[in-house]
Amino acid sequence: MEEAGSSMPLPDFFSLVRTQRAHRAFADRPVSDAVIGLVLEAATYAPSAENRQPWEFVVVRDPQLRARIGDLTRRVWDERARDFARRRLAPGLFADVEAGATGGVSRAPVLVVVAADTERGLAATIPSSIFPAVQNLLLAATALGLGSALTTLTTGAATELREIVEMPEHVVPVAVIPLGLPARNLGPPRREPVSAHTHRDRFGTSW
Amino acid sequence: MEEAGSSMPLPDFFSLVRTQRAHRAFADRPVSDAVIGLVLEAATYAPSAENRQPWEFVVVRDPQLRARIGDLTRRVWDERARDFARRRLAPGLFADVEAGATGGVSRAPVLVVVAADTERGLAATIPSSIFPAVQNLLLAATALGLGSALTTLTTGAATELREIVEMPEHVVPVAVIPLGLPARNLGPPRREPVSAHTHRDRFGTSW
Numbered sequence: 001m002e003e004a005g006s007s008m009p010l011p012d013f014f015s016l017v018r019t020q021r022a023h024r025a026f027a028d029r030p031v032s033d034a035v036i037g038l039v040l041e042a043a044t045y046a047p048s049a050e051n052r053q054p055w056e057f058v059v060v061r062d063p064q065l066r067a068r069i070g071d072l073t074r075r076v077w078d079e080r081a082r083d084f085a086r087r088r089l090a091p092g093l094f095a096d097v098e099a100g101a102t103g104g105v106s107r108a109p110v111l112v113v114v115a116a117d118t119e120r121g122l123a124a125t126i127p128s129s130i131f132p133a134v135q136n137l138l139l140a141a142t143a144l145g146l147g148s149a150l151t152t153l154t155t156g157a158a159t160e161l162r163e164i165v166e167m168p169e170h171v172v173p174v175a176v177i178p179l180g181l182p183a184r185n186l187g188p189p190r191r192e193p194v195s196a197h198t199h200r201d202r203f204g205t206s207w
Numbered sequence: 208m209e210e211a212g213s214s215m216p217l218p219d220f221f222s223l224v225r226t227q228r229a230h231r232a233f234a235d236r237p238v239s240d241a242v243i244g245l246v247l248e249a250a251t252y253a254p255s256a257e258n259r260q261p262w263e264f265v266v267v268r269d270p271q272l273r274a275r276i277g278d279l280t281r282r283v284w285d286e287r288a289r290d291f292a293r294r295r296l297a298p299g300l301f302a303d304v305e306a307g308a309t310g311g312v313s314r315a316p317v318l319v320v321v322a323a324d325t326e327r328g329l330a331a332t333i334p335s336s337i338f339p340a341v342q343n344l345l346l347a348a349t350a351l352g353l354g355s356a357l358t359t360l361t362t363g364a365a366t367e368l369r370e371i372v373e374m375p376e377h378v379v380p381v382a383v384i385p386l387g388l389p390a391r392n393l394g395p396p397r398r399e400p401v402s403a404h405t406h407r408d409r410f411g412t413s414w
Contacts, residue, residue: 011350012219014245017252017343037414038221041401045224046342047357050296053399058406065408089257117404128359128382131338135253136224138339139346143218150254152335167410175335192260194248199265201272203374207244 016143021189023147024100026108026180035144036110036179042140048129054121055133058113058165068164069113069176070106073154077101081153101153108147108178112137113165115173130174137177147182150175223350228396230354231307233315233387242351243317243386249347255336261328262340265320265372275371276320276383277313280361284308288360308360315354315385319344320372322380337381344384354389357382 040057048054060066081101086094105111114134116126134150141148154161155173162173198207247264255261267273288308293301312318321341323333341357348355361368362380369380405414 010245011223013223013346013350014249016218016220017249017347020252020254022254033414037401037405038217040405042221042224044398044401044404045227045396047227047229047345049359050292051300051397053404056404056406056410057401058408058410059414060408062408085257093258125359127334128338128341128357131335132342132345132357134335135339135342136346138254139220139343140224143220150335150339152256152332165406165408165410171410189252190258191251194244194251194264197251197260197263198244198247199263199372201265201267201269201372203263203265203372203378207240207266 016139018188020138020142021186022149023178023182023186024096024104024149025183026147026178027183029109029181031109031146031179031181035146038144039137039140039146039179040112043133043137046132046136048133049122049125052121052129054116054118054126054129056115056117056171058115058167060111060113060165061109065164066106066111069111069154069161070103072157072160072164073106073176074102076153076157080156100149100151105149105151105176105178108180110179112177112179113161113167113173114175114177115167115171118170118172126172126174134175134177141179145181146179148177148179150177152176223346225395227345227349228393229356230385230389230393231303231311231356232390233354233385234390236316236388238316238353238386238388242353245351246344246347246353246386247319250340250344253339253343255340256328256332259328259336261323261325261333261336263322263324263378265322265374267318267320267372268316272371273313273318276318276361276368277310279364279367279371280313280383281309283360283364287363307356307358312356312358312383312385315387317386319384319386320368320374320380321382321384322374322378325377325379333379333381341382341384348386352388353386355384355386357384359383
């Protein structure tokens with residue numbers, strides 16, 4: 001019996017996923033509304049519980065608002081995250097993350113505040129209904145040559161972030177995603193082999 | 208100044224996302240380990256907080272184990288979800304979901320139990336570190352012609368689900384994903400226009 005996928009050439013998707021990296025430094029070049037629209041539309045094709053599509057996207061271009069989000073991010077980093085991250089992360093990764101949190105990310109020409117409308121989706125299903133859309137967004141950006149990153153640090157100060165983008169209380173910010181031309185090309189991502197975390201029928205049985 | 212993406216043909220990715228649908232009925236045809244490996248490897252290229260890659264995948268082919276997962280899913284549906292879903296969902300969607308929960312999903316030749324190792328990732332960052340990988344998994348399946356669905360119902364009975372696949376307590380199941388040849392082709396997904404949920408700089412300002 002023929003098995004699924006046994007004779008196909010590998011679709012481009014498999015190359016695309018291998019080029020996705022977290023970009024935290026951006027070139028000083030604009031990104032059009034048309035491109036942002038394509039990226040966000042791709043996000044909306046992700047699945048969501050009950051097909052409720054609870055996502056909301058605030059596309060922040062205004063330099064003053066981006067600076068305020070940047071200041072807030074730096075404050076959360078200084079007060080709650082830096083020392084903890086320093087203990088946990090390898091020095092190179094720590095330096096990248098710190099450079100992003102203290103200015104790099106907010107210098108992207110576009111910040112997308114991704115949020116969930118809790119009146120549209122059940123609270124328990126928000127994560128499984130929002131992060132697939134976020135991943136579509138990141139992949140779409142990658143496919144169009146944009147740098148992006150999934151950052152959640154700023155959402156730790158949800159009240160202040162909401163205030164900056166005038167978001168009502170029933171809408172919960174879940175991520176801030178910078179979009180822009182990458183300042184530099186990054187190499188391929190480093191990942192553990194899939195076999196290290198894949199099990200056959202029972203946990204602990206090797207694949 | 209040239210804007211990003213202004214003159215590119217649209218990458219295949221944008222067609223791929225538009226063909227992703229939740230499949231809950233599967234043909235009686237096998238899926239090879241090689242194909243499953245490709246799908247899971249694509250999953251691991253998703254971003255995760257601190258690059259901790261907290262995912263674990265249990266690939267369940269054993270018919271008895273799949274039947275036990277199916278029985279558990281049906282029990283959670285009967286006891287906790289059916290009446291609630293009936294009140295919330297349109298009749299057509301309710302019928303699809305019920306058919307999936309009461310047997311359709313567990314008749315897929317492969318069930319992937321996706322879980323998060325809480326010793327590898329910070330609890331607060333598990334959702335943002337797992338569901339992007341889940342979305343890569345679903346898109347990779349779609350790209351290879353497999354049907355799939357993001358189901359979370361069974362994870363409501365985490366203790367019982369863990370017992371079936373012999374998963375230790377520090378590993379938290381977050382989704383059960385059926386993979387198999389689709390029983391039928393489904394049309395394009397229905398989505399609200401992206402402009403309905405996109406805001407310019409401030410929430411409520413139209414895009």
